[in-house]
Amino acid sequence: MRKTFLFLSLFLLWTMVYGLSTIYAAPCYGTQMPKSDKWTAGVEADVIAKRKLSDSYGEISSRQYYYQITWGVIDWFCIDAKVGVGDITYKPQTGDKTTFGTNFAGGYGFRVKPYSNPANGVDAVLGFQHISVHPSGKIIDGNTNNVIIDDWQGSALVSKGIGLFTPYIGTRLSRIDLIHKIKTEGRKRKKSDVDFTGVAGVDYKIGNNYFVNAETRFIKETSFNIGLTYNF
Numbered sequence: 001m002r003k004t005f006l007f008l009s010l011f012l013l014w015t016m017v018y019g020l021s022t023i024y025a026a027p028c029y030g031t032q033m034p035k036s037d038k039w040t041a042g043v044e045a046d047v048i049a050k051r052k053l054s055d056s057y058g059e060i061s062s063r064q065y066y067y068q069i070t071w072g073v074i075d076w077f078c079i080d081a082k083v084g085v086g087d088i089t090y091k092p093q094t095g096d097k098t099t100f101g102t103n104f105a106g107g108y109g110f111r112v113k114p115y116s117n118p119a120n121g122v123d124a125v126l127g128f129q130h131i132s133v134h135p136s137g138k139i140i141d142g143n144t145n146n147v148i149i150d151d152w153q154g155s156a157l158v159s160k161g162i163g164l165f166t167p168y169i170g171t172r173l174s175r176i177d178l179i180h181k182i183k184t185e186g187r188k189r190k191k192s193d194v195d196f197t198g199v200a201g202v203d204y205k206i207g208n209n210y211f212v213n214a215e216t217r218f219i220k221e222t223s224f225n226i227g228l229t230y231n232f
Helices: 002-019
Strands: 039-052 059-074 077-091 098-117 122-133 138-140 143-160 165-182 186-191 195-206 210-218 223-231
Touching (some): 059 098, 077 122, 077 143, 077 165, 098 143
Antiparallel strands (some): 039 059, 039 223, 077 098, 122 143, 138 143, 143 165, 165 186, 165 195, 195 210, 210 223
């Protein structure tokens, strides 16, 4: 089963990288959470497309690919973590855009389930996620430039189980910071506005151990994510 999971993970990751061109921003992960002392693992692709920064700093985009794990601390609280790679493209308000090459990316977060009604299949989940992307530096006009993305988000979701499907709706607040360091000028944090978006998604159970998550976000953002998870 674990070899099958690894194969499907690699296949899905390849599909997301080369086959899906409209995946934007980090997922909220839905309301499926492992029970106490249980684990889940999966793959995901997060692509930020033309996220505007405040104060006329310009805009950024980023492609990120992860393996993700979740540990159920107790039945109503879990910790999420992921590790992978990512790049950043930065376009200032004036001037040419620069792509900083693929390098380390990682993230962490947690989810809390304050309400659960198993009889009716209803769950409510609150979540917090943070992603950090550290691409390779680049020399621009003779100066060494380094950038980092800090992506912060909080979410509130409600789901209703219907057979193998668990659709959910909710809302999300997010902010992205671009930390830009120029060797001769020092370090500056360039922030985006805090964006409010609606969230709708569904988890689909495949057999006893797998489930697929698909999610879209709307209001100030049009985005889509898909991921595959295995319950250990």
